[in-house]
Amino acid sequence: MSEQSDYSRRALLRHIGISIGMGVAGGGVLTAQDVQHVHQAVQEEKAAQKGPYQPKGLTPHEFATLERLSDYIIPADEHSPGAVAANAAEFIDFLCSASDEMKEIYTGGLGWLDWEVRHRGDGADFLSAPAGKQTALLDSIAGPDAAPADLQPGVRFFDWARKMVVDAFYTSPIGIRDLGYRGNTALAEFHVPQEAIDYALKRSPFA
């Protein structure tokens, strides 16, 4: 059953890839029905899985490193859980399995992180380095200030990881709740709460 669903999902993805490649319709041309099929197939696949998530595009070691990285980028705070609970790494792994170009960015970037840790003598790889050394490395590639030339591959990779972990988190149910987005619903009437208008006016030059 699980094999069959995996096969049909792959077949569907291949089919979708072909229709886009032919330019019959280009990006966004996928019918809602196709999306539903893919979505259902993946849900079934997930439900059939026992135990921890099995990465599709990355190796288990790469996936574990990415998950740790996502925890640094969007940690849990007093408002809500963070990127790990929102399965941000799974979204990125999924796209790595769907795009060789994406996969290269992540395998390359995660490999660079491990190499840099060894180079600094901080451990065998990023995961095994002490927490303080991990953040010291991230601080050197993630900050607003220009990093030295030999750290540029890390800077470039962290830009990718940051924006995609942020994407994954804030488009998840946890992230949407955290932001407080209240829409995507049907209303009989549209109205704006007076207290929101008052809040903004009070803080504006028009107070």
Next chain:
Amino acid sequence: MMFGMPQIVRKSQVFDVVVIGSGAGGGTAVKVLTDRGLQVALLEAGPTLNPAHDFKEHVWPYQVDHRGAGAHAELYFGRQQWNYFAAPVGYWEIPDEPYTVAPGNQFRWFRSRILGGRTNHYGRISLRFSDYDFQPEDGLSDPWPVTYAEMAPWYDKAEGFIGVTGTKEGLRTAPDGNFLPSISPRVHEVLIQKSCGKLGIPCIPSRMAMLTRSINGRAACHYCGQCGRGCITASAFSSSQAMVFPAMKTGKLTVFNGAMARELIADDTGKVNAVSYVDKATRTEQQVRCRAVVVAASACESARLLLNSKSPRFPNGIANGSGAVGRYLTDSVGYGLSGYVPALAGLPRHNSDGIDGMHVYVPWWLYDDKRKDFPRGYHIELGGGFHMPMLGSFHGVCAQYKGYGRKLRDHIREEYGASVYFAGRGEMIPNKDSYCDIDPQRTDAWGIPVLRFHFQWSDNEIRQVRHMHQTFASIVETMGGRAYGSAPDPKTAGISTGGTIIHEAGTVRMGNDPSQSVLNKYCQSHEVSNLFVCDAAPFVSQPDKNVTLSIVAFAWRASEYLAEEMRKGNV
């Protein structure tokens, strides 16, 4: 017969009218002509539309594995032509359907290939042209063969049918219409109104084709703000749902999908008696016979069809004795600026979806100003509010603050809903360097010669865009905010690439003088009495008011005229 030549399939039925294109113009023609009892054939180059399957209204990003990135993560590599969740719309580049751009020119041509065309996704901003748009007082472009007074009743009909929100304001630059109730401004829009008030700029309820009240059997809006995804309840206007589907139910309309018009075929008397098209699915040439034809394939596609319809009688293309077909090409002038407004930081959360796009807007306000250094004007469209978070929603915050962890989270939380956006849409004056013609060397996948674009902005438009930048920056600063990004390149001033605002017009223009224009005041060819053009191609100029409402008004008037002429036996 040439050996190996595929057979041309001629259909036996003779339709009263063949309509080419199913967008705002073609949809209107189909509705009016079938209402008048005529038998109509509709040629649409794309597939049919099934809103229940094709619209992604109300889908959350996490309900799709790639969350909108595309099956191969196209969004992240800049290869996605359109938002994944958008209604099926069309594309800048279509592999089977190339176009070319002359060296030293820039132009991008958007084509919609779906029943309903661009009306499935357009912004639905619905503005009447002003009296001075039809009869320019500055002499910089030619007058139209109609006046505002002649068009006003047709605008009334168009608004009454599609449904347009608005309020009576009495402004010459934004004539009042037959309006549905307006919708209350969102918090950022209240601030923008205050800011504009201080600067002496009008900021009035927007005029949008969304139903704040149920009309014509279409349900009232449910305020999910997702009109651009396609509206399953048809509360946001689209020609597919509001015009073509109802016309199909009358039994008077036959729709041919995947039908790429190749040529208008004229008989010995010089009238069109058939339309030749390629059935894309079988790559066979078909002909559908008719008593009259309405070309509404979008401004440039309509010009292409006329130019490609050559015969000994019409060596420069049908109806093109004037040589004006393809000339006078314009697009709206576009410029955008966004800014951060601290007064909105940490705004109490609420549902601000409303109708997609703006609830208030700025109509042109300096018509009588003699000091400005550019002719004509622009209107300002506004954005902001709490949107459904999507991939890319916070890329700007990431790029600005860098870092990671709790600080990044706090920045995102604080800035969510605290940005505003301004988009100027201005008038381009037709110029001799902006036109399309047939590329002598290339064809599309069906052997139809393709268009070649020539397009240049003039200093008029560049100076206008500089004015937009100053205005937007002062509006955001007056409300205590600051513009994002750096000042635009002084040479281009950040002006949009021609074609990218998707308001092409002028390529089959109307006029009273047959030596200077292609169509008369009813959008009827001067030379071929049963040939009408009903998109933005007939428009003599590109007023600072988006073209769709006027396309509907002109197409309605032309179609009533055509039906009446056919009844009288004149066509």
